[in-house]
Structure formats: C-alpha cells, structure tokens
Amino acid sequence: MGRYEIRLGGLGGQGIILAGVVIGRAAAVYAGMNAVMGQSYGPEARGGASRSEVIISDEEIDYPRTLEPDLLAVMSQAAYEKYIGDLKPGGILVIDPDLVKVDDRAKKASKIYAVPATRIAESLGRRIVANMVLVGALTAITKLVPKEAMENSVKASVPPGTEALNLRAFNTGYEYGLRLLKEGEVEVKA
Amino acid sequence: MSEERRDVLTGTYFVIGDVAAAEGAIAAGCRFFAGYPITPSSELAEHMAVRLPEVGGVYIQMEDELGSMAALVGASYAGAKPMTATSGPGFSLMQENIGLAAMLEAPVVVVNVMRGGPSTGQPTKPGQQDVMQAKWGSHGDYEIIALAPSTVQECFDFTIEAFNYAEQYRTPVIVLMDEILGHTREKLVIPEPDQIRVVNRKRPKVPPEEYKPFEPEEDLVPPMAILGEGYRFYATGLTHNEQGFPRTDDPYEQEKLVRRLCDKIRRNKEKIVRVEEYMLEDADVAVIAFGSVARAAKAAVKLARKKGIRAGLLRLKTIWPFPEHIIERLAESVKSFVVAELNYGQIVREVERRVDYRRITFLPKFGEALHTPHEILEGIVRSVRGGKP
Numbered sequence: 302m303g304r305y306e307i308r309l310g311g312l313g314g315q316g317i318i319l320a321g322v323v324i325g326r327a328a329a330v331y332a333g334m335n336a337v338m339g340q341s342y343g344p345e346a347r348g349g350a351s352r353s354e355v356i357i358s359d360e361e362i363d364y365p366r367t368l369e370p371d372l373l374a375v376m377s378q379a380a381y382e383k384y385i386g387d388l389k390p391g392g393i394l395v396i397d398p399d400l401v402k403v404d405d406r407a408k409k410a411s412k413i414y415a416v417p418a419t420r421i422a423e424s425l426g427r428r429i430v431a432n433m434v435l436v437g438a439l440t441a442i443t444k445l446v447p448k449e450a451m452e453n454s455v456k457a458s459v460p461p462g463t464e465a466l467n468l469r470a471f472n473t474g475y476e477y478g479l480r481l482l483k484e485g486e487v488e489v490k491a
Numbered sequence: 492m493s494e495e496r497r498d499v500l501t502g503t504y505f506v507i508g509d510v511a512a513a514e515g516a517i518a519a520g521c522r523f524f525a526g527y528p529i530t531p532s533s534e535l536a537e538h539m540a541v542r543l544p545e546v547g548g549v550y551i552q553m554e555d556e557l558g559s560m561a562a563l564v565g566a567s568y569a570g571a572k573p574m575t576a577t578s579g580p581g582f583s584l585m586q587e588n589i590g591l592a593a594m595l596e597a598p599v600v601v602v603n604v605m606r607g608g609p610s611t612g613q614p615t616k617p618g619q620q621d622v623m624q625a626k627w628g629s630h631g632d633y634e635i636i637a638l639a640p641s642t643v644q645e646c647f648d649f650t651i652e653a654f655n656y657a658e659q660y661r662t663p664v665i666v667l668m669d670e671i672l673g674h675t676r677e678k679l680v681i682p683e684p685d686q687i688r689v690v691n692r693k694r695p696k697v698p699p700e701e702y703k704p705f706e707p708e709e710d711l712v713p714p715m716a717i718l719g720e721g722y723r724f725y726a727t728g729l730t731h732n733e734q735g736f737p738r739t740d741d742p743y744e745q746e747k748l749v750r751r752l753c754d755k756i757r758r759n760k761e762k763i764v765r766v767e768e769y770m771l772e773d774a775d776v777a778v779i780a781f782g783s784v785a786r787a788a789k790a791a792v793k794l795a796r797k798k799g800i801r802a803g804l805l806r807l808k809t810i811w812p813f814p815e816h817i818i819e820r821l822a823e824s825v826k827s828f829v830v831a832e833l834n835y836g837q838i839v840r841e842v843e844r845r846v847d848y849r850r851i852t853f854l855p856k857f858g859e860a861l862h863t864p865h866e867i868l869e870g871i872v873r874s875v876r877g878g879k880p
Binding site: 322325329330335337338339340362363364366 | 503504671675676783787790793860863
C-alpha cells in the first residue's frame with residue numbers, strides 16, 4: 302500500500318487528537334503496520350484549533366509529518382479553510398456537513414463524503430463520541446485498517462467504562478460509511 | 492510463583508518518544524528521577540512519576556534544574572541509576588553539576604528534548620540547538636557521550652544504551668531528542684527482559700582498606716564503591732588524587748586526572764560511536780543529519796536516487812564523541828556533503844574540521860518545523876552542481 306497520509310482537523314473538545322490516536326494505534330499495534338502520529342492544538346481546553354495527523358504504511362515511515370494528505374477530514378469551518386489547500390489533488394475529503402460548508406477549492410478532491418458525525422453522536426445520546434463516529438466512517442471509506450483492529454484500538458484508547466458507548470458510535474459511523482460508499486459521494490455545491 | 496514484571500513491559504505500543512525514553516530508562520534499571528518539568532520533556536517526567544513507584548523507584552520533583560542535577564550525582568553515588576529530563580533552558584541550568592558529575596565520574600543520564608532557543612525561545616517547537624552545549628556546556632576539559640535517536644523505538648533503545656555507556660565509562664550521558672520525537676506517537680516494541688542488554692558499573696575488587704576510589708583499571712575507569720557499604724572515600728569537585736583527596740596545586744595530578752577523564756572516552760571512540768550508513772556505497776554526495784531531521788534526509792535521499800543522483804545518508808546515532816574517523820573515510824569516497832540540522836550551524840562545524848568547507852552545502856533550519864524532504868533534495872541538487880543553484 303505504501304505511504305498514506307491522513308489529516309484530521311477541528312476544534313478542541315471534539316476529540317480530534319484521540320481520533321488520530323485510535324487510527325494510528327489500530328494500524329501500529331493491532332494490524333501489524335507502521336504508523337506515525339503528530340498533533341497540535343491551541344492553549345484552550347475547548348474551542349481552539351485542533352489537528353492530528355496520521356501516516357500509515359506497510360513500509361518504514363521516514364518523514365514523520367504529512368506533506369500532502371491523501372485524506373482530509375474536517376469538523377470545523379476553520380479547519381477546512383486552513384487545510385483544504387494541502388489536500389493532495391485527487392485525495393479524499395470528509396466533512397461534517399452540519400459544521401463545514403465547502404467551496405470551489407474542494408473540487409481538487411476526487412471524492413467528498415459528508416458524515417454528520419456530531420448529529421449521529423447526539424442521536425446516540427452523547428455528542429462527545431462524534432470522533433468515534435468519524436473514525437468508524439473513515440474505516441469504512443478508506444479500508445486501510447481492518448475493522449477488527451480499529452475496534453480493538455477503540456477499546457484500548459478510550460477511558461475505562463466508556464468502551465461500549467464508543468464502540469456503538471464507531472459501529473454506527475462504520476455503517477454510515479458503508480452506506481455512503483454504496484450510494485456514492487455527496488453532491489458538492491460550491 | 493512468578494509475579495508479573497512491571498519493569499520491562501514487554502509488548503507493542505503506540506506512544507510518544509518521551510514515554511518511550513522513560514520506559515527505556517526503567518528497563519535499563521533506572522529507579523531514580525529528579526527533575527523540573529519543562530516543555531517538551533514534561534511527559535517524560537510525568538510518566539516517570541507514575542511508573543517509578545510501581546517498580547520501587549523514587550521520583551522527586553525538584554525546586555529547579557540545579558537541584559535536579561545535584562540530586563542525580565548523589566543518587567548515583569548511593570548506587571542508583573539516575574535520570575533527569577529537560578529542555579534547553581533547564582539544560583543550561585544543569586551544566587554546573589553536569590561538570591561535577593564528569594569530575595566525580597558519576598554515571599547519570601540527562602535527556603534533553605530540544606526546543607527552539609536561545610533562552611526560553613519557542614517551547615513547543617523543535618530544535619537541535621544544544622549540540623555544542625551538550626559537549627561544551629560545563630567549564631573545563633572533559634569528554635561526554637551523547638546519543639541522538641530518530642524514532643520512538645530508538646528513544647527506548649538509546650536510553651537503555653545511554654545508561655549502559657554511563658555505567659561502563661562512569662560519565663554523564665546526554666540523550667539529545669527533539670520536540671518532534673518527544674511528541675510524536677509511533678510504534679514501540681518492548682522486547683522480553685532477557686533480550687535487553689544491561690551494563691552495570693564495575694565494583695571494587697579489593698577490601699575497603701585497600702580501595703582507592705579514583706584508581707583506574709586498564710580501561711581508565713575506576714571501580715565504583717557504593718556509599719554505605721563500608722568503603723570510605725572523599726569526593727570533591729577539586730582536582731583530586733587516586734585517593735580522592737584535593738590536589739589543588741599539583742600540576743602532575745591535574746594533568747593525570749584531566750587526561751584520564753578525556754582519554755577514557757577518546758580511546759574508546761570507535762567502540763562508542765554509532766552511525767547508520769544508508770546508500771553510501773556508491774554515493775557522490777553524502778547527507779549528514781541526526782534526530783528527526785535524518786528522517787527528512789532519508790526521504791530526500793530516496794527522492795534524489797529517483798532522479799538519478801547518487802546520494803546517501805550518514806545518520807549520526809551518537810553525536811559525541813564526534814565520528815570524525817567516519818567523516819574522514821567518507822571524504823575519500825564522496826565528492827560533496829550536505830549537512831542539514833535544526834539550528835544555524837553546529838554539526839556543520841565539526842564536519843568542517845575534517846572536510847574543506849567548499850565541499851559542504853549547509854542547510855540550516857530555525858525550527859518552526861522540520862526540513863521537508865524537498866528542501867533537502869534541493870540542497871543535494873545544489874551540492875552535486877558544485878554549490879550553484
């Protein structure tokens with residue numbers, strides 16, 4: 302498969318960093334691949350910009366930072382504005398359509414998937430698991446890391462006692478992602 | 492009945508470099524940490540604060556970095572394998588007692604997760620600006636050993652090696668990490684305990700009444716008694732004789748001691764130095780880099796090879812003692828050098844001591860981020876064109 306770069310962007314409090322940890326841990330610990338993950342966030346506990354990036358490969362990973370993400374998933378308008386320019390032409394864009402409106406710049410993506418992760422999480426009773434909904438959807442969309450490895454990673458990465466809720470969120474997102482794949486990407490109105 | 496081992500946590504993990512270094516320390520036998528948390532090394536201290544009590548060790552949060560380093564020297568003499576972790580500003584404050592550790596030949600390990608300087612600089616950004624401070628930070632003539640990991644796995648492996656070097660040569664050992672490595676998560680495989688090589692300091696072979704605490708053996712390293720075991724000695728930062736007593740106006744003792752402190756490392760340089768040579772066999776141009784930058788350099792070498800440029804990488808796994816003998820050998824086979832580092836010229840000075848500066852293309856970077864592979868590739872292209880863009 303070679304090197305695959307993922308960048309996740311959003312706001313502090315949305316679990317963007319943990320989403321990256323789950324994906325990287327699934328690949329590195331539970332799927333026998335290599336993964337490198339970096340993160341950055343503002344000084345605020347909630348509401349500031351938050352970013353995580355994961356590089357996955359079945360080979361040695363030399364450069365430890367994303368250069369041109371193959372996949373960009375954004376959960377805030379600010380993250381979209383900041384990172385859409387970096388997306389690899391022909392890459393995949395994933396948005397939470399309730400939080401992000403795309404424009405002409407999104408046309409560089411070969412596919413755009415709308416995953417209303419926050420709304421789905423609210424329907425499960427806890428908005429805080431929107432990140433696991435997103436991770437589930439990304440698992441279905443990219444098929445990079447086996448679902449079982451991702452589930453193991455969710456269990457190992459979330460606070461004890463919250464595994465069931467987070468797995469439910471992950472699986473709901475996964476099913477949503479499968480449905481998107483079947484129905485095709487969203488129509489993007491620039 | 493076997494209790495679960497809590498010192499070597501055999502398994503596969505996805506952790507940051509700071510945590511990997513802490514686990515490496517514990518696996519090497521470190522049971523004492525004294526420090527003052529500072530970005531980007533704080534996670535290392537935090538992890539030690541949690542882990543050391545689990546293995547019967549001691550974590551002390553000190554009043555400052557001067558005290559931290561002093562506590563390390565004392566703990567070392569009490570028989571512990573001690574460690575601290577810091578970054579640039581704290582590393583500066585530790586220098587006085589790093590010199591004391593060198594003079595007292597106290598095995599200690601200092602991890603410096605480098606950030607942008609000078610002064611408090613850029614706390615959350617990476618740097619490689621403490622290369623020279625690691626070697627020349629304290630006053631007087633002494634040699635030091637410094638290792639430079641490039642991956643999270645190496646943060647674990649090299650910290651073990653740092654303790655082994657400290658114990659073997661009775662010297663402070665510096666682990667030079669950087670913010671990227673400290674805060675990047677990556678796969679860490681902790682092996683079975685019997686797969687980990689652990690070196691312990693030499694102990695006296697003579698009874699207490701015959702013991703001279705600074706009498707070296709053939710390798711120039713004196714066996715080390717532990718405080719409280721009945722061996723009497725005097726330890727001072729003043730120039731001392733083999734008994735440990737001050738000899739402040741004796742030129743013979745001064746020369747003998749300083750030569751030995753330096754030569755115990757200089758003479759073993761070829762045993763201590765570690766490098767990775769990547770695609771250098773047929774290379775026209777050699778890139779020299781270490782730490783996170785070496786990963787960008789390796790990516791650049793691959794890009795250069797795709798363009799038909801015969802580039803290779805010399806990655807420094809140890810910085811001090813400097814691998815001059817390897818640079819000299821390389822200078823015979825390659826036409827030019829590229830030196831990439833996250834500072835305004837430190838490793839490049841050492842390379843210039845062995846190679847004509849006109850053969851060197853220097854790529855400084857000031858640390859808001861890592862060099863990109865393309866930036867280093869441009870340097871490689873410039874280098875093979877004889878320095879012209």
